[in-house]
Amino acid sequence: MDYCCDRPRTHYFVKKGIPGTFEQTSWQLAKIIRLDEDEKRLVEALKARRKEAYSELYDRYSASLYGVVLQVVKSEEMAADVLQESFIKVWRFIDKYDSSKGRFFTWVLNLTRNTAIDHWRSQQRKATPGLTAEAAESIIGSTSENPGHALDADKALAFLGEPERTLMAMNYLQGYSQREIAKQLDMPVGTVKTKMRNALRLLRETFNT
Amino acid sequence: MDIPSYIASGILEAYVLGEVSPEEAREVACLTEIYPELKAELEALQQGMEGFARQFDQAPPAALKGRIMTALDEEAKSTEARIPPVSSNTPLISEEEEKRKAGIPLYLQIAAAVGVLLLGIWLGNQLNSPELETLNQQVAELSTQQESLEKKLSSQSQELALLADPANQLIELAPQPIAGNATVRVLWQPDAKSTFLVNSTLPDLKDDQDYQLWALVDGTPVDLGVLPRRGEGLTQMASIENPDAFAITLEPKGGSKVPTLTQLMVIGEV
Numbered sequence: 097m098d099y100c101c102d103r104p105r106t107h108y109f110v111k112k113g114i115p116g117t118f119e120q121t122s123w124q125l126a127k128i129i130r131l132d133e134d135e136k137r138l139v140e141a142l143k144a145r146r147k148e149a150y151s152e153l154y155d156r157y158s159a160s161l162y163g164v165v166l167q168v169v170k171s172e173e174m175a176a177d178v179l180q181e182s183f184i185k186v187w188r189f190i191d192k193y194d195s196s197k198g199r200f201f202t203w204v205l206n207l208t209r210n211t212a213i214d215h216w217r218s219q220q221r222k223a224t225p226g227l228t229a230e231a232a233e234s235i236i237g238s239t240s241e242n243p244g245h246a247l248d249a250d251k252a253l254a255f256l257g258e259p260e261r262t263l264m265a266m267n268y269l270q271g272y273s274q275r276e277i278a279k280q281l282d283m284p285v286g287t288v289k290t291k292m293r294n295a296l297r298l299l300r301e302t303f304n305t
Numbered sequence: 306m307d308i309p310s311y312i313a314s315g316i317l318e319a320y321v322l323g324e325v326s327p328e329e330a331r332e333v334a335c336l337t338e339i340y341p342e343l344k345a346e347l348e349a350l351q352q353g354m355e356g357f358a359r360q361f362d363q364a365p366p367a368a369l370k371g372r373i374m375t376a377l378d379e380e381a382k383s384t385e386a387r388i389p390p391v392s393s394n395t396p397l398i399s400e401e402e403e404k405r406k407a408g409i410p411l412y413l414q415i416a417a418a419v420g421v422l423l424l425g426i427w428l429g430n431q432l433n434s435p436e437l438e439t440l441n442q443q444v445a446e447l448s449t450q451q452e453s454l455e456k457k458l459s460s461q462s463q464e465l466a467l468l469a470d471p472a473n474q475l476i477e478l479a480p481q482p483i484a485g486n487a488t489v490r491v492l493w494q495p496d497a498k499s500t501f502l503v504n505s506t507l508p509d510l511k512d513d514q515d516y517q518l519w520a521l522v523d524g525t526p527v528d529l530g531v532l533p534r535r536g537e538g539l540t541q542m543a544s545i546e547n548p549d550a551f552a553i554t555l556e557p558k559g560g561s562k563v564p565t566l567t568q569l570m571v572i573g574e575v
Contacts, residue, residue, distance in 0.1 A: 145384075150377055154370050162369075163361035176369050183373045184380050196334040198321075198344075202351040205358055206323075253360060264357065267322060274324055293318045296353060303356025304349045 135200050142190045150183065157201065161208045167269050168212035169219070178215050182208040213271035255302050260295040263288060308342050317343070321350045464539045467492060467501065475503070476551055478571035483555075484508060489571045491518075491551045498544040500529055500551075507553070507570060510534070516570065517560045520548040531560040550574045 138156075141149030161182065165175045185207055193203050253261050259281070266272045266280070274292060278285040319325050320333045337344040467473055478489040485508055492501040500520070507516055518529040522545065529543040532553070554561075555568035 145381060147374070147377070147381075151370075151374065154373065158370070159362045159364045160355075160359050162365035163363040164358050166363055167361045172366070176366065176372070179365060179369065180373045180376050184376060187377055187380050188384075196338045198337070199348050199351045199355070201355055202321075205355060209358075253357075268354070268357065274322070289315075289324075292322060293315050296318045296321060296350060299353030299357050300350050301353070303353045303359075 136195075139190070139193065139200055142186065145187065145190075150187070153186070153204070154183070157204060160201075161205065164205065164209055164269070165212040168209065169216045174215055174219070175212075178212045179208070182211045185211065209268070210271065213269075216270070255298060256295055259283075260291055260298075263292050264295050267292065306336075306340070308340060311336070311343065312346050317347050317350055320347070321354055460538060464503075467494075467539065468503070472496065474575060476573045476575055478551055478553065478573035480571050481569050483568070484570040487571055489553060489573075491573065492539065493545075493548065493551075493575065498546050500542045500545055500548075502532065502540040502542060504538065505532070505540075505553075507532075510555075513558045515556055515558050515560055516553050517556045517564065518542050519552045519554065519564050520545040521550040521552065522546070522548055524549075526552070526564050528560070528562070531556075548575050 138149060138152060142153060158179065162175060162179055165178045165182075166172065169175050169178060182204075186204060189207070193200065197203060253264075256264065262281070263277060266277045267274070272280065274288045275285055277283070278288045281288070316325065316329065316333060320330060325333065333347070337347050468475065472495065474493045474495065476491045476493065478491060480487040480489075487505075487507045489505040489507065490503040492503055493499070500518070502518065510516065516532040518532060519526040520529050521527075527545060527548075529545060529551075532542075533540060550572060552564065552572040553570045554564040554566070555570055556565055
């Protein structure tokens with residue numbers, strides 16, 4: 097690991113004995129370690145460019161990756177191209193991944209998502225300039241325009257209210273920064289930041305059971 | 306370090322949402338490696354984001370997997386041709402594995418390399434040694450000898466053919482008293498009119514003397530040329546039609562227009 101910061105490598109919680117927190121943390125750690133071992137094996141096999149590892153990667157994650165890509169590019173043909181390009185990128189850049197960057201699935205998801213956003217943007221540049229709140233909402237809201245694969249937002253993201261759903265969609269599926277979103281939606285940047293942070297904490301609570 | 310305050314600052318959420326500067330991103334990556342609680346919190350947030358993404362799950366078309374695996378095969382082939390990418394901070398294989406794969410420790414590999422180098426230098430010296438030069442000279446000499454032997458064999462084969470041909474006349478020239486036991490034979494080809502001296506043995510010449518061959522045609526001597534100082538085998542002389550006899554005289558160097566009969570060495574009738 098790089099010595100990018102000179103913090104002592106001591107277990108702060110153990111030393112300080114902060115009550116409650118450590119118990120919760122160690123439970124999470126045990127869970128992460130179990131996940132880690134499985135994922136570590138996969139990552140090492142991917143780094144060794146083992147064919148069966150890429151097959152396993154596809155089997156594990158293709159539905160999630162394809163689903164996100166489809167939300168971004170809204171075309172099955174383009175989504176297939178994007179997924180293929182993303183797998184080639186994983187092949188090429190897998191050595192750049194290490195666990196200090198966080199979860200492996202997040203890494204693959206972000207790589208794929210960014211590829212999709214690049215595709216979507218280059219397509220949009222030809223069609224309509226800029227993104228409106230309506231457009232962002234249509235991405236997650238409209239079932240009539242994309243009956244095959246559109247998100248049933250009310251059901252799937254019921255735990256997120258508005259404007260959080262729109263904010264998350266603009267950020268996650270369109271790649272807009274909080275500053276850009278604030279400008280687009282005519283909201284103060286601080287409000288956007290707070291609402292998105294709350295949305296993320298809610299997602300954290302929802303998906304860490 | 307105050308972990309709860311760091312978590313409460315919202316930097317991890319900003320990191321997950323991609324709203325941090327590169328410096329902040331490095332800091333988060335570093336601190337989460339040092340503090341397991343921070344890593345746990347970061348991964349919990351990432352898991353939340355993954356949960357969000359999973360809301361959109363949709364199975365891709367069945368044919369896509371085959372297409373992607375084929376594309377990866379092609380990528381593998383094209384990367385094999387290139388130099389493999391080297392990651393700056395993440396080794397492809399662990400050091401232990403590298404050692405295991407290498408099998409032979411590095412110092413032994415270096416020793417072996419040096420050994421090969423020294424052997425190469427020694428061989429190089431051997432190849433440039435005087436012995437080799439001698440050998441090369443011998444080879445050159447042998448090949449020169451072979452060439453001359455081949456020439457000799459070829460000319461002797463021609464001589465043999467001339468001597469064996471019954472159409473040709475072989476005339477023995479009888480030595481005169483001053484010639485001692487000289488032996489000279491002349492081969493004459495009636496059809497080609499060619500004249501050859503065959504293995505002539507004559508007394509040694511002084512520097513200012515030459516032997517000259519004559520043919521007698523109708524009583525008149527005809528000059529057939531001065532004999533070479535060293536003549537082995539067949540020596541072709543000038544051609545002549547209808548010779549009656551052949552004779553050799555001792556003449557001043559370069560030969561004479563008419564034979565010096567007092568110096569007649571050998572003579573033979575056809």
